[in-house]
Amino acid sequence: MKTTKQFRTNLRCGSCVATVEPYLNRTLGVDRWKxxxxxxxxxxxxDxxxxxxxxxxxxxxxxxxILGEIAAPSAPAVAERPADAPTxxxxxxxxxxxxxxxxxxxLVEVRVGDFDWGRAMGNFMGAFFLAFAFFKLLDLRGFADNYGSYxxxxxxVPAYGYVYPFIELALGAAYVTGFQPAxxxxxxxxxxxxxxxxxxxxxLNKRKIRCACLGTVFNLPMSTVTLVEDGLMVAMAAFALIAGGHSL
Known part of the structure; x- marks a missing residue:
């Protein structure tokens, strides 16, 4: 049965909230919290x-x-103040x-002087992975905790959260250098x-959590934008494979 519970805590600042966020997000049965x-x-x-x-x-x-439980409110408190829609x-x-x-x-294509879709796509994917890996590595532990929440x-396997930025780093380097395109x-x-x-x-579960795409540097909410980001990389990789496995 879904209920709303309230607790007294010793969470006194925004940094405390950011620290506890990934742990609450991955707790089974927690739909929403504030x-x-x-x-x-x-x-x-x-909630x-x-x-x-x-x-x-x-x-x-x-x-x-948790210092103690507070008597449950008569109505779900989390639903009283819906979050602003992302803009x-x-x-x-x-x-x-x-x-x-x-x-x-x-600019790279302009310098070469002969525009090539395969090369441009490969360079974009390489730069994408390198840039996103950089932001994740600025706070590797924070990223791993947040990434593990979804x-x-x-x-x-919590260790995967620590390895993932290095996977992106390796993929970025591979695209930029043209290593084994297929x-x-x-x-x-x-x-x-x-x-x-x-x-x-x-x-689908309408979870209000932070997107880990740029690590913990920016507080970006999880939304369809995140799905489009992942989907774009999937689509471009699939296109390159179908087109012959080359990207540069």
């Missing part, structure tokens, strides 16, 4: 069918404490980065297809 650090009780409100013990364990794993401004960092990558690829592999495209197809499964599950 923390009011401005309240006297530093109230944690959880779903998670047990009190599982919520306590999740907060404890992050290094904080283009929300995703400005991501859109700006993609625009820069497209611009760099275009990725189907990292959720079961194998590189196939690896991209598999890795990004698997990654998109967790994104799809989160969207």
């Amino acid at each position: 923390i009011d650090v401005a309240s006297a009780d530093k109230t944690l409100t959880v 779903g069918d998670a047990s009190t013990e599982s919520v306590k364990d999740a907060v404890a794993q992050a290094g904080y404490q 283009a401004t929300t995703y400005f960092p991501l859109l700006l980065l993609v625009a820069f990558l497209v611009g760099v690829v275009a 990725d189907v592999v990292a959720r079961r 194998a590189t495209n196939f690896a991209t197809l598999v890795v990004m297809s698997v990654s998109s499964v967790g994104v799809i599950q989160s969207l």
Whole structure:
């Protein structure tokens, strides 16, 4: 039975909330949650069918404490104030980065003087993976914790969250150098297809969680934009394989 529970905590700041976020996100039975650090009780409100013990364990794993349970409100508190719908401004960092990558690829093609779709696509994919790996590596532990809250592999094998940025780094280097194009495209197809499964599950379950695509540097919400990002890489890799396995 889905209920709304409230707890007193010692989560006193936004940094505390960011730390506990991945642990609550991957707790079974937690549909939605929020923390009011401005309240006297530093109230944690959880909506779903998670047990009190599982919520306590999740907060404890992050290094904080549940100080006690508050009497349940008469109506689900989480639903009283819906989150604002994401806008283009929300995703400005991501859109700006993609625009820069497209611009760099275009300049390379202008310099070569003979536009080639295969080469341009390979250079874009390489730059994409290198740039996204960079942001993830700025806070590897934070990324791994956040990624493990929704990725189907990292959720079961936490170490995968630490390895994933290096997979992107390797794929980026492979695309830029033209190393084994067919194998590189196939690896991209598999890795990004698997990654998109967790994104799809989160969207279908309407989970309000942070997207880990740019690590923890930017607070980007999970949305269809994330799915489009993964889907684009899958589509480009598949196209390159069908076209003959080359990307440069």
